Amino acid sequence: MDLGRRASVTHLYGAFEPRGSDGVARVGVRYGDRVLDLAAALDPALAARVAGPNLGALLAAGRVVWTEVVAAVAVLEPPEEHLHALADVRLLMPFTVADYVDFYSSEHHARNLGKILRPGQPELPPNWLHLPVGYHGRAGTVVVSGTDVVRPHGQRRQSNSGPDGEVVFGPTTRLDIEAEVGYVVGVPSELGSPVPLGDFADHVFGVCLVNDWSARDIQGWEYQPLGPFLGKSFATSVSAWVTPLAALEAAWVAPPARDPQPLPYLDDAGRAPGGLDLRLEVRLNGHLVATPPFAQMYWTGAQQLAHLTVNGASLRTGDLFASGTVSGPEPDQRGSFIEISWNGAEPITLPDGQVRTFLEDGDEVVITATAPAPGGGTIELGEVRGRIQPAR
Ligand SMILES: O=C(O)/C=C/C(=O)CC(=O)CC(=O)O
Numbered sequence: 001m002d003l004g005r006r007a008s009v010t011h012l013y014g015a016f017e018p019r020g021s022d023g024v025a026r027v028g029v030r031y032g033d034r035v036l037d038l039a040a041a042l043d044p045a046l047a048a049r050v051a052g053p054n055l056g057a058l059l060a061a062g063r064v065v066w067t068e069v070v071a072a073v074a075v076l077e078p079p080e081e082h083l084h085a086l087a088d089v090r091l092l093m094p095f096t097v098a099d100y101v102d103f104y105s106s107e108h109h110a111r112n113l114g115k116i117l118r119p120g121q122p123e124l125p126p127n128w129l130h131l132p133v134g135y136h137g138r139a140g141t142v143v144v145s146g147t148d149v150v151r152p153h154g155q156r157r158q159s160n161s162g163p164d165g166e167v168v169f170g171p172t173t174r175l176d177i178e179a180e181v182g183y184v185v186g187v188p189s190e191l192g193s194p195v196p197l198g199d200f201a202d203h204v205f206g207v208c209l210v211n212d213w214s215a216r217d218i219q220g221w222e223y224q225p226l227g228p229f230l231g232k233s234f235a236t237s238v239s240a241w242v243t244p245l246a247a248l249e250a251a252w253v254a255p256p257a258r259d260p261q262p263l264p265y266l267d268d269a270g271r272a273p274g275g276l277d278l279r280l281e282v283r284l285n286g287h288l289v290a291t292p293p294f295a296q297m298y299w300t301g302a303q304q305l306a307h308l309t310v311n312g313a314s315l316r317t318g319d320l321f322a323s324g325t326v327s328g329p330e331p332d333q334r335g336s337f338i339e340i341s342w343n344g345a346e347p348i349t350l351p352d353g354q355v356r357t358f359l360e361d362g363d364e365v366v367i368t369a370t371a372p373a374p375g376g377g378t379i380e381l382g383e384v385r386g387r388i389q390p391a392r
């Protein structure tokens with residue numbers, strides 16, 4: 001196997017179990033259309049740091065081991081007997097999610113939702129430019145790519161247009177996606193001790209792709225004053241593969257200019273660039289519907305982590321914090337259907353003639369992303385895929 005080809009496919013870490021009798025869960029690294037049983041292929045000392053049913057041990061092992069493992073994998077000649085065809089394995093949740101937080105850090109997305117949902121009011125809430133707004137989500141309903149999503153029931157206003165519609169119960173009629181990037185925490189922090197901006201890479205192992213499924217009618221009725229609840233907690237999908245920060249060295253970019261200047265604990269001026277030049281692609285039933293640019297996120301992962309812990313809240317191995325919906329300034333860069341269809345007012349027609357505002361039963365959404373590769377070219381991140389099943 002040629003080294004260039006290998007190097008381009010060794011940045012995806014996950015968990016899998018072979019189908020059939022040897023169905024034991026283990027850590028895997030992607031090699032093209034195959035997956036390597038990583039602990040079986042590494043030398044014993046390093047294998048011990050990786051072994052387990054998922055990435056948990058590796059996440060907890062910390063940055064020195066992450067660097068060693070990534071370096072070892074990059075030069076590994078993968079033994080044939082430890083390579084499994086993707087078709088012969090089941091991909092599992094790559095890690096056990098401890099706490100799940102979702103941010104709201106795309107200025108374009110936040111302004112779009114302000115315009116759509118709160119016309120006549122300022123597009124951004126007064127805190128938005130001062131801190132990365134977020135909420136704590138439901139870790140137990142984070143599911144791996146490929147898991148079906150059952151259309152949720154809930155309360156909503158009968159008419160979405162008026163404030164006085166009847167309150168009814170039933171399956172959501174405004175099921176949406178949110179294309180996001182998730183940061184996967186490896187190393188815990190101590191209760192009472194904030195994690196400063198500069199310590200980001202000591203705690204965060206890598207990134208995955210996230211689809212924060214959202215029932216807009218349920219959300220719109222329930223969200224004030226405490227924020228999203230059942231409108232988003234029914235399912236959140238993540239890619240089966242996590243890309244270590246160590247593989248994203250060529251992807252760092254300067255974030256947009258900030259005005260006003262953030263408070264000192266969030267001020268990243270003069271630091272190494274904290275944005276990531278990931279290019280997302282969103283497909284509905286196989287058709288490309290959006291290309292959200294992650295480089296334009298207003299708040300970076302390091303700022304989100306610093307804010308998340310500034311009150312002394314501690315981190316645990318497996319904590320997941322998502323960026324918030326990734327939307328760019330252009331109409332074809334919007335990471336949700338509430339934006340793409342402007343809350344249903346502007347339906348889109350797919351190349352095969354299907355017309356959509358929000359999602360219908362049977363629809364499948366796939367989010368992928370690429371990043372600049374060290375030495376030129378691009379690498380592909382894992383995909384996050386989900387199909388809508390009818391309400392039960
Ligand atoms: O602006 C609102 O009322 C709602 C915003 C969202 O639903 C977005 C959200 O979950 C955070 C994000 O993904 O950016």
Ligand SMILES: [Ca+2]
Binds near residue numbers: 102103178212
């Ligand atoms: Ca979200």
Ligand SMILES: [Mg+2]
Binds near residue numbers: 212213233235236237
């Ligand atoms: Mg969700």
